[in-house]
Amino acid sequence: MTADAEHTDVGAYALGLLQPDDARAFEGHLAGCRRCSDDLTGFAAMADLLTGLGPVKGDPPPDPEAGAVALLRHRARARGPVRRTRLLFAAAAVVLFTGGVLAGAIRGGEPIPADLRGWGEIRSASDAKSGLEAVAAVQGKGWGTHVALDLGNLEGPLTCHLIAVSTKGEESVVTGWAVPAQGYGAIDSPDHLQVHGGIAIPRGDLKRLIVRADGAGDLLSIPV
């Protein structure tokens, strides 16, 4: 792979589109490349925006506007990537160097939701009956376990909590959220729900995560 090819891999990596081997190879390059780290920070935000959006059909707008966009694009290229803050770069570096990085890897042929990349081991579960789909990322920390959740095909209105269950059967609330009437990840509502939380239970003692709806019981159990 040429140096240039590695730089341009950052786009596909940010969107989680690389095969696992290629993602690992790119991480080797990323660790020592400031330019790619900067690009990754900017692209990660766009990955969030594109999550859950289907293919966009339609022709480009009339020439004058397309020309203006092309000009802006050219200027942006000439200017180079926008520099992000050192804080963000440091945060990205911490994620990269503390291990547990699954960024860009593929889950059963499907890209990992952008919001979960870099947050540790990926686990998923779905309910064939309701269509509910959940992907979780769990990562051991000094204080316990960080948990990130991406949820799709959830109909509202509901109030839900994510519950962590330890190997001893103890339950801890990770986080909670309200589901609006139009739901998450349903027709006319392409957004998936994405939440993060933490629990004091150490990663090694964490057995499963439960999506629990107030008044409607447990919707899904995710073995971790």
Added chain:
Amino acid sequence: MVVIAEAIRTLSASHREVLNETVLSKRTVNEAAEVLGLPVETIKSRVYYALRALRVALEERGVAT
């Protein structure tokens, strides 16, 4: 979402196509390369430049990225 779709529509046909056939269809670059009959490296490169162009189109619409 409407703003993002609008921004994607302003991209060149090849940039819009590569986003449609990869991230927006949940395909890896390797899978998209097969669908489009193009080398994987070409798909990766187009994804990169499509994202750069999309960032400009989004900034133009007041969406911070």
